[in-house]
Amino acid sequence: MYGVTGHDEEALRAQIREAVARIGRLREREARFVPGETQVHYAGRVFDERELQAAVDAAVDGWLTLGRHSVAFERAFARAMGRRRALLANSGSSANLLATGALxxxxxERPLVPGDEVITPALTFPTTLNPILQYGLIPVFVDVEPGTLNLDAHLLEGALSVRTRAVALPHTLGNTADLDVVTAFCQAHGLRLLEDCCDALGTTWGGRAVGTFGDVATTSFYAAHHMTTGEGGMVYTDDAQVFRAAQSLRDWGRDCWCEPGVSNTCGKRFDWELGGLPRGYDHKYIYSHIGYNLKPLDIAGAVGLVQLEKLPRFHAERRANFGRLREALAPHASWLEPARSLSRADPSWFSFPVTVREEAPFGRAELVGFLEARRIETRSVFSGNILRHPAYRAIPHRVVGELRETDRVMERTFFVGVYPGLTPAMLDHMVASFRAFLDRRPR
Ligand SMILES: Cc1ncc(COP(=O)(O)O)c(C=O)c1O
Structure with a gap:
């Protein structure tokens, strides 16, 4: 439908854009914060009239499915992340499925095959782990490094076996494991590294962005994440073969790599002879993978393009908000332990995780209850120890060592928000609430 716009349509689109902008401005004016009454979310969409305009403009195109906006977003995202190729999917979970499937x-040349082992932390998000199981690979669980919520890289050597083929590394809550140790380990043993950056866009290690250390990386654009398209995710990589495999898996498993609305990119659409197919069978309908359809709507691409421009500001605000909360809690370090990062890490934090120490004269439930009563939203660290959940009780796996720190996080850690939608007044309310709770405890 797009590409046929005449003068009248352009004029009408301009009117729509102006009307949408007015709605955006009205909403902004109406937003009022009342401490203790207005919910202080842990995360949320941060957008203005420009994202609304982009979404409506893409809808008015009438194309709807993956199209020009998504393709432009893929290119811009790959450029921004410093990777050659990026592939848009309908969620971060789908991106993980595609990245694992591609490997x-x-x-x-040497694909992962069922029975191969993948080392991964037990403190994880379910859909970081699920593709490993869905592809018949065996997860080998290790503990997290105390205070970081991220894989303890020093446990990797002990997890190695003759079947080890990959490390699946979530950069949990925006923090990261020791990437010097992880990458050296993968190189030394010829292992694939998949980085799940769903929580960690903008995080760097030694000045280099996470998502550029491994063979393939993923991220999520769900509303809680660093940038959002509502629902959405991305696979990004420098490896042309991994990219092609992920693209095929996303697009029904087809061998054809034409962009939406395009035919014969390969120049020999009716000239292929693959599998047991008759020579010249239409390349658009030749399947080289057992695939899915995990494409997003084009609206996601349009919104993503606008959000991407704002990402550096979002990162700066996340870091500043984290710093503010850490400073406020510093006098209470004997009771509360904010997450720490390793010296070469500069996290763009997803949230502000705090562990209630064993020495504290109160438990996590008490503090969480107090904050929630003051309308400050809290969350647990995702699944905690994934092996303790009903769905995972009977999965094939190995555990290396004890998962002591993982269990401690599950029992003692929670987080509050640092997302850029928090205003200074909301942060003041958060700080005041922590203080109100802590100051009335006898020392
Ligand atoms: C580490 C991690 N991986 C994967 C996902 C899944 O992303 P999505 O919600 O877009 O499917 C999330 C979601 O929050 C996540 O935190």
Whole structure:
């Protein structure tokens, strides 16, 4: 439908854009914060009239499915992340499924095969782990490094076996494991590294962005994340074969790589002879993978393009908000332990995780209850120890060592928000609430 716009349509689109902008401005004016009454979310969409305009403009195109906005977003995102290719999917979970599936693709020289082992932390998000299980790989769980919520890289050597083929590394809550140790380990043993950056866009290690250390990286654009398209995710990589395999898996498993609305990119659409197919069978309908359809709507691409421009500001605000909360809690370090990062890490924090120490004269439930009563939203660190959940009781796996720190996080850690939608007044309310709770405890 797009590409046929005449003068009249352009004029009408301009009117729509102006009307949408007015709605955006009205909403902004109406937003009023009342401490103790207005909910202080842990995360949320941060957008203005420009995202609304982009979404409506893409809808008015009438194309709707993956199209020009998504393709432009993929290119811009790859550029911004410093990777050659990026592939938009309908969620971060889908991106993880595609990235894992791509590493198992028969089109690669040494694909991962069922029974191969993948080392990953037990403190994880379910859909970081699920593709490992869905592809018949065996997860090998290790503990997290105390205070960081992220994989303890020093446990990797002990987790190695003859079947080890990959490390699946979530950069949990925006923090990261020791990437010097992780990458040296992967190189030394010829392992694939998948980085799940769903919580960690903008985080750097030694000045270099996470998502550029491994073979393939993923991220999520769900509303809680660093930038949002509502629902959405991205696979990004420098590896052309991994990219092609992920693209095929996303697009029904087809062999054809034409962009939406385009035909014959390969120049030999009716000239292929693959599998047991008759020569010249239409390349658009030749399947080289057992795939899915995990494409997003084009509206996601349009919104993503606008959000991407704002990402540096979002990162700066996340870091500043984290710093503010850490400073406020510093006098209470004997009771509360904010998450720490390793010396070469500069996290763009997803949230502000705090662990209630064993020495504290109160438990996590008491503090969380107090904050929630003051309308400050809290969350647990995702699944905690994933192995303790009903769905994972019977999965094939190995555990290396004890998961002591993982269990401690599950029992003692929670987080509040640092997202850029928090205003100074909301942060003041958060700080005042922590103080109100802590100051009335006898020392
Ligand atoms: C580390 C991690 N991986 C994967 C996901 C899944 O992303 P999505 O919600 O877009 O499917 C999340 C979601 O919060 C996450 O935190």
């Amino acid at each position: 198992c693709s028969a089109s690669l």
